[in-house]
Amino acid sequence: MEFYFLYMGVIIINAIIEVFPVLMKGIHITITVFILSVIFGYLFAFIAGLCRLSNNIIIRSTTSFYVEIFRGTSLIVQLFWLYYAIPMLFNIGIDNRLMAGVLAISLNYGAYMSEIVRGSILAVDKGQTEASIALNLTRFQRMRLVVFPQALRMMLPEFGNYLIQMLKATSLVSLIGMTDILYHGNILRSTNLSMAPTVYLLLLVFYFIMALPLIFLTRKGEEISKRGVANG
């Protein structure tokens, strides 16, 4: 019996030693896709969130259209659209996998997060705007100095949650052939089916370890948020 456990242990350790370096080959892709998606995701979120508050009805409705389309359909289908369908239809080359992957994830999460941006800006007390009008600040100064900094504090905790979701969403890029950690794991499993448990266990560990600093960041965001929106 004891011998059996020892035997299993050795097999697992061997497997891990074998699997670990293979997965590591994909880590830079996962991280690159993640970082770019976060940057562009927030960018789209802020642009769309602010556009939806614009006085111009055309800007407002165009943005709503984008948001509803991307929230209302599946991320995987959006990814396939960007990578397979659009280049074919319009004969333009998004044959760049990285670009398609990052665009899909950031447009999708940007749409979700734009609602947070919009909601937070609307949630800032109207008295804040009124006080800054009374001080004769310009419209832009009111947004930049008074409303936005307070809205940002409300956005932080939610933004943190989406950060972790975006990390998990990066695994979808393996479906368009990007060689991220999931891609390498799948290859390994298809050549040696018995390794499946080890591969997927290690993948979970990989994602979780990458999520740890993000969880920490989210906590930080919540703290700042609590400190910042105390009553004026």
Add this chain to the structure above:
Amino acid sequence: MAELVKEMKQSITPKRGAKPIVEYKDVYKSFGEVEVLKGLNLDIFPGEKVALIGPSGSGKTTIIRMLMTLEQPTSGEIIVDGTDLWHMKKNGKTIPANEKHLREVRGDIGMVFQHFNLFPHMTILENCMTAPIQVKKESKETARERSVEMLEKVGLGDKLDNYPSQLSGGQKQRVAMARALVMRPKIMLFDEVTSALDPELVGEVLEVIRDIAEEGEMAMVLVTHEMDFALEIADRVIFLDDGVIAEQGSASEVLEESDNERLQQFLYRFRS
């Protein structure tokens, strides 16, 4: 005789001779179906202290919010220092004011709110310094110096780096006054600035208003339920009822000698 007295009260213009700094001309204001102001005519003179009193819902807040450009009149004109606030001329035609015009005209007006509306993410000092730097383009040093001076004047020189959440209501309201005062307005509007405060904190805020009033240069419009305070500092008390000025005159005339029945009822409720 009674008629004559009434006429005198209606036409009362303290600081006579001067040109009014604010003129409301036949101003109407409705919110949806509800007509709040029904032809308001009111001149305010430089340095004059006006107290606005009247029952809840009579439109006191609306009157000063229209002057601060927070609410747009339905019709009529509000003239500030000779310029129409809500309209501008373009190619000889009169059109609704744009943001730029509003900013030019409201530069001499300041306001203190019932609920303070301090900026919670800025320190007390930053609350005061921001507008002089951004709007008046003052250097950081000048703005800082003047803000500190003003905060000392309202008794908060030791709280410069505190955040609003660390202050009492009375202290917050004094910061709000300092913040408005560093902009050196010619007209200051106060909307029930003590009514959100615990009773024991009202005194310190009135004290500051009294000090500002004594300096004299600024016109002040106070919406207030503090009748004794109005009696003490107001050059003129205006009783608002049913969308128009129902009675006005010196504080003692209005608060002690008027025979307007609605005013009597209103004051009776306060004194009991």
